[in-house]
Amino acid sequence: MAAPEHAESPEPAATGHAEPAATEPIAWTGPTEPAVAGHAGRPSPSLFADVVGQADAVAALSVAAQRPLHAYLLVGAPGAGADLLARGFAAALLCPDGGCGSCSTCHRVLAGTHPDLVEVERAGAALATGEARAVVVAAQRRPLEARRQVIVVPDVHLAPGVVPVLLKTVEEPPPSTVVVLTAETVSPELVTLASRCARVTLRAVDEDAIVAWLVDAGVDRALAADAAGASAGSPGRARLLAADPTLVARRALWRSVPDRLDGTGATAATVAAELVAATDESVAVLAERHRQQSEELAARAEAMGERAGAARKALEDRQRREQRRWRTDEVRAGLAVLAAAHRDRVVSATAGARRAVVAMELVEHSARSLVRNPNERLLLQGLLLRLGAPDPLTVAGHARAPSPVG
Numbered sequence: 001m002a003a004p005e006h007a008e009s010p011e012p013a014a015t016g017h018a019e020p021a022a023t024e025p026i027a028w029t030g031p032t033e034p035a036v037a038g039h040a041g042r043p044s045p046s047l048f049a050d051v052v053g054q055a056d057a058v059a060a061l062s063v064a065a066q067r068p069l070h071a072y073l074l075v076g077a078p079g080a081g082a083d084l085l086a087r088g089f090a091a092a093l094l095c096p097d098g099g100c101g102s103c104s105t106c107h108r109v110l111a112g113t114h115p116d117l118v119e120v121e122r123a124g125a126a127l128a129t130g131e132a133r134a135v136v137v138a139a140q141r142r143p144l145e146a147r148r149q150v151i152v153v154p155d156v157h158l159a160p161g162v163v164p165v166l167l168k169t170v171e172e173p174p175p176s177t178v179v180v181l182t183a184e185t186v187s188p189e190l191v192t193l194a195s196r197c198a199r200v201t202l203r204a205v206d207e208d209a210i211v212a213w214l215v216d217a218g219v220d221r222a223l224a225a226d227a228a229g230a231s232a233g234s235p236g237r238a239r240l241l242a243a244d245p246t247l248v249a250r251r252a253l254w255r256s257v258p259d260r261l262d263g264t265g266a267t268a269a270t271v272a273a274e275l276v277a278a279t280d281e282s283v284a285v286l287a288e289r290h291r292q293q294s295e296e297l298a299a300r301a302e303a304m305g306e307r308a309g310a311a312r313k314a315l316e317d318r319q320r321r322e323q324r325r326w327r328t329d330e331v332r333a334g335l336a337v338l339a340a341a342h343r344d345r346v347v348s349a350t351a352g353a354r355r356a357v358v359a360m361e362l363v364e365h366s367a368r369s370l371v372r373n374p375n376e377r378l379l380l381q382g383l384l385l386r387l388g389a390p391d392p393l394t395v396a397g398h399a400r401a402p403s404p405v406g
């Protein structure tokens with residue numbers, strides 16, 4: 001046989017512009033064939049207005065929305081925007097006009113208050129078996145308003161144990177149900193489940209993209225850099241931080257910590273209390289946005305003569321979770337500033353280099369502990385006591401020390 005000039009390459013060409021660019025990020029591993037592009041009713045880009053740096057994924061989902069398959073898996077790092085993509089996609093699937101971006105359906109889906117958008121929320125660190133069973137039951141339900149319903153199950157990588165429970169539903173949901181799973185990675189345990197879905201891979205959003213996005217929106221460049229640095233890679237968080245007049249002072253407070261510690265418990269407690277107070281303050285900007293969301297929900301419900309009870313409850317639950325996550329991200333961003341302050345000392349003073357390295361390890365250890373240790377004040381107090389001590393590794397504190405560097 002001659003050289004296969006027209007053979008299809010499984011890999012997209014490295015030099016730009018392969019023809020169906022929009023479908024590239026999808027690995028069609030499921031039994032069905034890909035959706036086709038081309039007819040009218042393409043979703044409005046406004047559905048994905050808050051998604052940053054994911055043009056390929058947006059294009060793929062916009063095409064897919066016109067002829068959706070039964071299940072999708074969005075794979076990407078935390079903060080990459082899988083939740084926002086899932087909502088925009090759901091709006092396109094539920095809107096009577098294919099995602100116009102301006103009707104009541106679109107608004108409610110984007111706000112997370114449409115009854116045919118089921119965003120599964122877990123009570124614990126990962127989806128429990130009982131919660132997975134509830135997903136199976138919900139999938140069988142008929143849509144309440146729209147022609148279909150969308151069930152979003154986030155972070156399936158955290159719960160490989162429930163894969164057998166979900167498998168049948170993801171494989172073959174009722175025709176009026178579309179399942180959207182999100183995961184940070186596809187581990188071996190997830191491969192079977194993933195193979196039943198059309199996969200959309202998200203890019204990691206780098207700080208530069210977030211800075212550029214904020215600057216485009218009119219944010220001062222220095223402030224944009226600060227906000228992006230504290231955003232944990234989440235554009236949404238960065239945007240709120242950029243609107244926060246106390247951001248710069250908060251970062252300065254964290255940066256000042258090493259100079260203030262004197263090894264006493266009293267100082268550690270005082271500084272920890274200040275950091276917790278600053279964290280409380282940081283939630284204000286999010287709380288303000290939540291207040292607006294609640295008002296919008298009430299106004300819409302009134303205008304449409306809808307009952308807002310269940311929607312209000314769902315919104316409040318979500319807002320509570322968002323505030324909790326916000327606090328964790330805030331303390332983690334603060335700890336990153338603190339680690340950087342210690343890192344700077346490694347560079348400037350060789351004598352204290354080992355000590356600074358140990359300090360950075362302690363800070364990183366605390367950042368990791370944040371997830372399972374909800375008492376920020378005790379966590380910070382224990383950390384600061386160690387950081388201020390003559391030898392941080394010998395202090396019997398609240399936080400367990402990592403093994404010393406060799």
Ligand SMILES: [Zn+2]
Pocket residue numbers: 095096097098099100101102103104105106107
């Ligand atoms: Zn619409």
